Amino acid sequence: xxxxxxxxxxxxxxLLACVPFFAAASGSMGAPTTDxxxxxxxxxxxxxxxxxxxxxxxxxxxSGVAHKQHALSxxxxxxxxxxxxxxxxxxxxxxxxxxxxxKDQKRALAHNGAMYQxxxxxxxxxRKLGNYDESLKQYDAALRLxxxxxxxxxxxxxxxxxxxxxxxxxxxxxxxxxxxxxxxxLLMQAFDEWVAKLGPSPTADxxxxxxxxxxxxxxxSVTQVEPGKLQRDW
Numbered sequence: 001x002x003x004x005x006x007x008x009x010x011x012x013x014x015l016l017a018c019v020p021f022f023a024a025a026s027g028s029m030g031a032p033t034t035d036x037x038x039x040x041x042x043x044x045x046x047x048x049x050x051x052x053x054x055x056x057x058x059x060x061x062x063s064g065v066a067h068k069q070h071a072l073s074x075x076x077x078x079x080x081x082x083x084x085x086x087x088x089x090x091x092x093x094x095x096x097x098x099x100x101x102x103k104d105q106k107r108a109l110a111h112n113g114a115m116y117q118x119x120x121x122x123x124x125x126x127r128k129l130g131n132y133d134e135s136l137k138q139y140d141a142a143l144r145l146x147x148x149x150x151x152x153x154x155x156x157x158x159x160x161x162x163x164x165x166x167x168x169x170x171x172x173x174x175x176x177x178x179x180x181x182x183x184x185x186l187l188m189q190a191f192d193e194w195v196a197k198l199g200p201s202p203t204a205d206x207x208x209x210x211x212x213x214x215x216x217x218x219x220x221s222v223t224q225v226e227p228g229k230l231q232r233d234w
Contacts, residue, residue: 057112064104064121071097071128094128101125116142120152127159135159150180157187161194166209173216188217 051059074094081087105122108115123138139156143149157172173191176184191213198210 053111057108057115057118060104060108060111061115061118061121064101064108064118064125067097067101067104068121068125071095071101071125098125098128102129114145116145116149116152119145120149120155123152123159124155127155127162132159132163148175148179150176150183153180154183154187158190161190164205166205166212169209170212177220185220188213188220192217 071094074090074097078087078090078094081090102122102125105118105125108118109122112118119138119142123135123142126132126138127135136156136159139152139159142152143156146152153172153176157169157176160166160168160172169187169191173184173187176187195210195213198206202210
C-alpha cells in the first residue's frame, strides 16, 4: 500500500472489484456479499439491477474518497498560490470538497453502520474542516469496531497534535511503532511538519514535544525494521 486513499473500482459489470477495498484497509472486513438481482418487467423490457446496502455503502465510500482527493489537490494549489485571492479560492474549493466527503461517508454509514473505514474517512474530513470533536468521535468509533486499525490511529494522532494533546500524540506514535511502523513513519512525518512550523517562542509543552520528536527520530533510525514505505499526500 503506497498511500492511505483506498478506492474501489465498482461497477455492475465487475462486482468483484469491491474486494480490494477491504483487503487494502489494514485488516480485511471480508468481501462484500454480491446481491444484485434483475427485477422482472412485463413485456420483455430490459431488467434493472438492485444494489444491496453493502454495495451502496461501497459506492458512497468511494465517492467520498474521490472528494477527499479533489480537496487535497486544492489544498496543494492553495499552498503554491501566488496571490491571496487565488489561495482563498483554492481553500474554498477544498472546503466544499471536504463537505461533500462528509455527506458521502455519512451516506455510506447509513447503508452499513459497521463500515469502520468510512468512519475513519469521515473523521479525516471533519478534521480538515476544523471540527475536531466530531473527528475524534469518528476515529474512536472506527477503533471500537476495529481495534488497532492503523490509519485511524495515525489520523487520530494528528488530531491530538492539532489540539496540543502532546501526550496522546506520543502514545499514538508509540502504539503504531509497535504494531505498524509504516503508519508510525507517516505520523512522524506529520510531527516533522509541525515542528518546522513552530514559531520563535513556542510554549514549554510544545518545545518539550519537539525535543521528544527529535529523540524518537534518532531511536527510529536505529531500531526501525525498515524505512516507512508510505508517503503523506495530505
